[in-house]
Amino acid sequence: MSKRPTPEDIARRAGRLGGKAGLLGLLMAALLLWPPHSGAAQAGAKLVAQIEEIAVPAPPGAHEPSLALHKGAVYMSWLAPAGERTRVMMAILSAEGWSAPRVVHEGTDLFVNWADFPGIAILDDGTIAVHWLARSGPSYFDYRVEIALSRDDGMSWVPPLIPHGDRSPGQHGFVSMQPTGAGGLAVIWLDAREEASAVPAMQLRATTLTGDGALGEDVAVDLQTCSCCQTSLAATGTGTILAAYRDRTDGEIRDISVARWTAEGWQAPVPVHADGWLIDGCPVNGPAIGADGHRAVVAWFTGAEGVAAVKLAFSEDGGRSFGAPVRVDGGDDGGVGGGDPVGRVDVALLGDGSALVSWVAWRAEGEDLMLCRVEPGAGCSAPAVLATNRAGASVNFPRMVRRGRDVFIAWTQPDGTGDRIEMRRVRLTQRD
Template structure:
């Protein structure tokens, strides 16, 4: 049974209104820099992760070959000398390219970089698997690809979250192995979320089922908190309530799923809008999108006990959010959330600093964008006193872009 351990304060609305009133008391601490990395038209699906020694790792997809019929997973690293030249992880005409389900990376403690992507395994529209490759030399060379999961059924597998963990990495993914129709009655099972570990030599730990009924195509989230891990995802009840759930654990032992926030959003299909997490020794910040009551909102919430409980949800959007959130926690306990905001003119990617007491700054515009799927999901990583934000500029001459946002006290 899924329980609700959320510790909401009695007057959430009052807290949110108080936070809005406190906006003017917070000076703007985020400063937008210039675009420092860009790729050509047709590139998209960027993702950022933090590597060793304060460097950042960017992955994305772009057309490959003389006719552009194949696609390539590419990688670039930013260190004290700037951005490296793009390196190819995998190029094939079997790549499954999805605007909402993008490759990601994790650099392990020994310097090995793991990258995941999606690859077709059959002619069916949604028959694809999660594939992995490892590089021991900063992306110069790569291992042969291998599947991240034991299941070989021609069903959906994707929406991976991957973080460095112990001596290697940890990953969660959505797994559709139970969605194969039953030969007797044609009934299909539900999407599930699963977990396993990955070592630098390619060894994969046991698969662990975290939840056997989840939303079909919302991103998962995974964060390290102290000695443990917290995973978040959009759940799915029998009555089609699709709120955000969390589980906590390490290795093969995990808690039962619990509601991060009891929004009560009942929707008969997947909204393609998953949660995000950012954690440290005990504290964690979360961000998510909901459309309950026909009113779209982006919320943030904070936990100071490793994700066991979360404080009141804080609305951070500017009134007309499209969602597609990310979040990074800062050293003083605040966090910066990023999301897509619609408007009467041009949709924008906004970033906003928010504190657990509900106070926040005015939003900072990262870039103008578009509401179409081609604009993808902005992704963010914190490197010291700056944030790197990656997004897809959905114009004829656009593509992947990255810019720095400085954080002041």
């Protein structure tokens, strides 16, 4: 029997399988199956009523999709090659189908990476915000954040803004954007402005942006965080924004924290749970957060005590504190579907108080994209394998949005000639 990978093995392998811009070798042919095996299909019947493949308007070679939802329409951004240049693209899926794809930005200076990629958000008035990363210095990790706005469904874009006041070379990325519910946009990112100081540390910083392009103050949320894990934002609907991210202590403990933004500004972060993951390096594996009123949920990957696990915790007080976490990947039975969890999570709260979580797991046959409903105080009650990837490269970070019973999920699918974007509409089983 082969040795199960440790969390550190998973972190190293994730970098090899998921890299872009010189980090990937040749890709092998891909085979996407539904259902991948009868056990997964039988378990998935509890969760999934229907799965529909959604053809996307992205060309071959497109990768790193991000999703947003606004008034029932699904908005998607992605990256696409254009000769020697790279394009940031977007399109809108409404009841009439997809819009024509729009070019948001094109250039030769984009930072193209499997883990730090563009994102999209829609302000309350319909203004579209898309961010991407542009190189700012000689080092591979010298790059800045740029955000463009469109007020006409992506037909035209204002010149991009840089949300961070710091203009020094170094990493500025892993961005999350979230409408505030008051006509603005909250923006957070990881910021390396102090990496060259006497006490080097990556920071989590934040600002606000209006539909008119007015930037708020660039403020620090946390002065020491993990350096390359994705961040996540959610709005409670009561004027509060929640930010989830991987924190970092002086002793190299890298667990998940949540900070709250209110009318008074950013409050001190609180730990979601003391996993105690001691790892001397970034696992490139950030959390995901969802919120609705006083309820919130955070999903994350941890490798504490040498055990790879996907966990989830609920909050009933608007993100001020979180209950005991539950493990959703199957635990000691080898994982749901027999795989080893690698993380790369996304999460959405459901109307009945449960949460839907997605993650990636490895098994001998390939890489599984998993979905599960999680009840408060319980574990994964309805697992399903959405797809199995048999290519030599990874699906990277699948992204998910929910519209009622329908969940839209998109990911980068490796192909023998490059990448392509896959999307599914998953209709969840009706709950009593």
